[in-house]
Amino acid sequence: MNRSILETMTTDKAVQNAVQFKDKVWNVVTDAEMWANVLFAGLRILLIFILTRVIIKVVSKVIDRSMERETRGKLLGDSRRFSTVGGLLKNVVTFICNFVMIMLVLSEFHFNLGPLLAGAGVVGLAIGFGAQSLVKDVITGFFIIFEDQFAVGDVIQTGTYKGTVEMIGLRTTRLLSSTGEVHIIPNGTIINVTNYSLANALAVVDVPVKIERGLEETLAMIGEALKGIEERNPNVVAYPKVLGIQSMSTSEYVIRVAANCLPNARDAAERQIQSDIKQALEKQSALEAAKAEQEAREEAERAASAATAAMEVEGMEAAQRGRSSAEARLSRQLAATHEGEEEGQ
Numbered sequence: 001m002n003r004s005i006l007e008t009m010t011t012d013k014a015v016q017n018a019v020q021f022k023d024k025v026w027n028v029v030t031d032a033e034m035w036a037n038v039l040f041a042g043l044r045i046l047l048i049f050i051l052t053r054v055i056i057k058v059v060s061k062v063i064d065r066s067m068e069r070e071t072r073g074k075l076l077g078d079s080r081r082f083s084t085v086g087g088l089l090k091n092v093v094t095f096i097c098n099f100v101m102i103m104l105v106l107s108e109f110h111f112n113l114g115p116l117l118a119g120a121g122v123v124g125l126a127i128g129f130g131a132q133s134l135v136k137d138v139i140t141g142f143f144i145i146f147e148d149q150f151a152v153g154d155v156i157q158t159g160t161y162k163g164t165v166e167m168i169g170l171r172t173t174r175l176l177s178s179t180g181e182v183h184i185i186p187n188g189t190i191i192n193v194t195n196y197s198l199a200n201a202l203a204v205v206d207v208p209v210k211i212e213r214g215l216e217e218t219l220a221m222i223g224e225a226l227k228g229i230e231e232r233n234p235n236v237v238a239y240p241k242v243l244g245i246q247s248m249s250t251s252e253y254v255i256r257v258a259a260n261c262l263p264n265a266r267d268a269a270e271r272q273i274q275s276d277i278k279q280a281l282e283k284q285s286a287l288e289a290a291k292a293e294q295e296a297r298e299e300a301e302r303a304a305s306a307a308t309a310a311m312e313v314e315g316m317e318a319a320q321r322g323r324s325s326a327e328a329r330l331s332r333q334l335a336a337t338h339e340g341e342e343e344g345q
Contacts, residue, residue, distance in 0.1 A: 041108045048108075052101040059093045085145050133188060134171070141170040141187035154197040155264045158190050196264045200237060203269035206246055207255045207277055215245070215253075222255060225280030226273065233272040235265035240273060 067086040143149075145168060150156050154165050156175070161183045163175035173190065175183040209218050219242055226240050240259035247254045257277075261269035 045105050045108055048101055048104050052097045056094050056097050060090050063089050063093075085142070133186075136188035137171045137186045140190060141168070141173075144168065144173070144187060144190065145170075149193055150195050150197075154195055156196065157194040158185065158192065161185060199263060200260050201263055201266040201269075203236070203240075203259045203261045203266045203273060205257045205270050205273045205277070207257065208252050209255060210252055211248075211250065218255065219244075221280055221284055222257065222277055225276045226257070229259075229272060229276060232276075233269065235261050235268045236272065237261055 063086050150165055150168075152165050152168060155163070156165060161175055161177070163177035163181075163183060165173065166176050166182070167174040169187075171187060173185050173187060175185065177183065207222065222242055226242075229236050229240065230238070237260040240257050243256045243258055245253050246256035257273055259269055259273060
């Protein structure tokens with residue numbers, strides 16, 4: 001009996017609970033105010049999403065137009081540089097806009113954003129401390145690219161590394177040295193940069209000359225040797241200037257020559273100047289040797305002529321002495337004959 005009563009009560013309670021749940025569901029479904037709030041919240045979320053997409057598109061267009069204006073008429077290396085900057089700026093804008101959109105959407109669902117933002121700040125701070133060298137490299141690389149400090153193909157020196165820039169990234173820069181080594185340099189370690197490719201260089205050559213050589217003759221010879229150097233070597237922008245005596249000692253004096261040349265072409269220009277002057281010196285030495293040989297030959301010929309003339313004079317004098325002796329003997333013979341005739345008479 002008690003068992004039947006207990007089963008009946010349990011069944012009634014279950015039916016009552018089912019009816020109550022059905023009533024709750026029906027109340028929720030038929031709650032016009034709730035559905036109005038859901039509808040408005042959905043519209044606000046949709047509006048937030050559309051506005052976020054529009055802002056991202058507009059900012060991306062502005063960045064593209066700015067980069068296009070900056071890269072118009074520039075080299076490919078500059079175009080790649082500004083493309084890198086533009087892509088980075090667009091990624092940053094997209095990340096910020098999406099983050100704000102997510103926060104606004106969560107606020108529509110009545111999430112408490114304070115602890116979430118605090119947790120995100122703590123996580124960001126931990127990541128920043130853990131990867132501060134990486135962040136430093138990226139920020140430095142961004143400003144290197146944005147400020148146009150150097151470009152791909154430029155010859156630069158930073159610290160003890162010098163070479164041609166092969167690649168500029170947000171984290172590292174790659175240099176190729178003149179002897180073939182490849183240097184990978186983190187951008188965060190680049191503090192001072194010397195760029196050899198931005199302006200014309202000055203080629204300076206010091207020419208040592210023996211003290212016995214005349215100054216005016218040497219200056220004229222160097223000036224003549226450097227004529228037309230712009231056509232022989234396109235790296236030389238203008239005709240070099242012969243500045244004069246740079247230093248002097250008891251055995252030699254040094255003539256300095258300076259010439260404007262293209263960026264990063266100083267070594268080639270100096271080699272061309274030295275080659276031209278060396279050829280002129282060799283030609284001058286050959287002329288001087290030929291002249292000395294000619295003078296020696298002429299001196300030998302004069303000496304031979306003088307010797308021949310002396311021999312001829314000596315022969316003539318010997319012949320004259322012989323004739324004089326013969327005449328003297330003949331005179332003595334005639335005198336003896338004449339005396340003999342006088343004695344016979």
